[in-house]
Amino acid sequence: MPLESIEEENIIVLPEPNQSTKISISLPKIFYIKNIKTIDDAYKKILELQPLLINLSNLAFTENNKKAWDIIQKLMYYWNYRDILRIERIQDNTPLVEYALRKVILDTQQQTLPNYKLECENSFTPERAVQELSEKALSHRINQHPLLERMTQHGLEMQHIKLFLENYYVNNRMFHLFIVALSLCSPLERRTELANNFYDEMGSGDSRMAHPELFLKNFNNLNRPEVITPLPESLYLVNTKTHAAFLSGDYHYGMGGFGYIELTMPNQMKKILNGLMKSGLPKADLEFWEIHITIDIEHGKRWFSEMLQLIETPEQAKKCLAGGISLLDARATMYDGILQSYDSM
Structure with a gap:
């Protein structure tokens, strides 16, 4: 056909x-x-x-x-x-x-996926591997993505802000479920940190502060959408997260993926917050981003501390690297799709 x-x-x-x-x-x-x-x-x-x-x-x-x-x-x-x-x-x-x-x-x-190399493989120690993983995360193109730079420098038109928030929400509303799903394939002793992360995502016991609910405050001055038609690039990020957390059954791959997300998010969140404020959204509606600037710094530290205990071999480090790069690539692809949509609007 x-x-x-x-x-x-x-x-x-x-x-x-x-x-x-x-x-x-x-x-x-x-x-x-x-x-x-x-x-x-x-x-x-x-x-x-x-x-x-x-x-x-x-x-x-x-x-x-x-x-x-x-x-x-x-x-x-x-x-x-x-x-x-x-x-x-x-x-x-x-x-x-x-x-x-x-x-x-x-x-x-x-x-079709690439094979990722570990530069410290011949002189491997868990400490060197985790340091290399951190450096690769912080040097990924996501950290200087043109969409975030445009938001920070110039702000966006309201129709562009709405498109950004809608596609971001498609992913954000499921993130807490990915944390739970990842715990299913993780060893018992690794589940405590996942439980702590999930507790944070759910508002630390206050359902009104659960992050999917908190995110919706962004729409207070934009009319909350009843129906969202997401970009395929946004769905790709959801699909990549689902594979890392739920389908792969590989906790090294999954922990690497979500560890990379947590490590790189504070920088992205700062740029997004500045961009939304520059675009005219009131700061009172942007609590989601402010909270994540602080909380994701701690999450990133915790996830990489966990990796020091997770990684015993170069092969395990490579799995963490593959999971991490795949999720950062997918998030960058979502940003690419949003930016390309702006240019065609």
């Missing part, structure tokens, strides 16, 4: 319980799978769709076809969202098809 002939159908993905904002994505009709009653039905559906999805994945990841890549991100987001929120997992055998087709995409994507 040619790429141009794939029809799309609008799907409204329901929010988490008690959240009023919905996420709207468009899925190809052929991949909108439901009512798979038996295992035999699931097997037939997988065989039917596998060749098309292999072709679509190759176009997206090997040939860098943007339309195919966009479709893949929407599919992965829909399947990941349903999985991590445990939506309709045992009503029928539809999840079997979603799992199998998601694996097709992941297999193709993994084949």
Whole structure:
């Protein structure tokens, strides 16, 4: 089936319980799978769709076809969202098809990922490895991204601010779930720090200060959206986080990924806060960013302290590095997508 002939159908993905904002994505009709009653039905559906999805994945990841890549991100987001929120997992055998087709995409994507080298491998110690990981995080392009520089220097128009906040929220509203998911594959002694991080994300016991709720204050003067249609680049960040925290089952990869996020966030948060204020949003609505400037400094220190205890071999350090770079690359890709959308508005 040619790429141009794939029809799309609008799907409204329901929010988490008690959240009023919905996420709207468009899925190809052929991949909108439901009512798979038996295992035999699931097997037939997988065989039917596998060749098309292999072709679509190759176009997206090997040939860098943007339309195919966009479709893949929407599919992965829909399947990941349903999985991590445990939506309709045992009503029928539809999840079997979603799992199998998601694996097709992941297999193709993994084949195109780079192998990351550890410069200290020949003189390895955990301390040297963690120091190198920290240096690589702080030298990543995310730290001087053009979107953040534009925000800091000039501010943004309100329509641009709204686009930024909506796409950021698509990721932020699920971050606490990724922390919980990562604990599932982490050793018992490593779960305490994850629990502390989760407690912070949930407002330290005050649900009104839980970070997904706190983020919504950004919309106080912008009219909170009832429906958000996110950019594929924003969905890519959600998908990358889902893989690191939930699907990979590798706590070195996941801890590296989220450790890199926490280490680099204070710098990003400062620039975003300055940009939002320069754009005209009142400081009273920007508490989310102020809190994270402080709290993520501590989170970053804690995560890398944990890595000193996690890393015993160069191979484990490489997994942390791969997870870290993948999440920073995905966040930078989201910023890229937002900036490109500004230029076309």
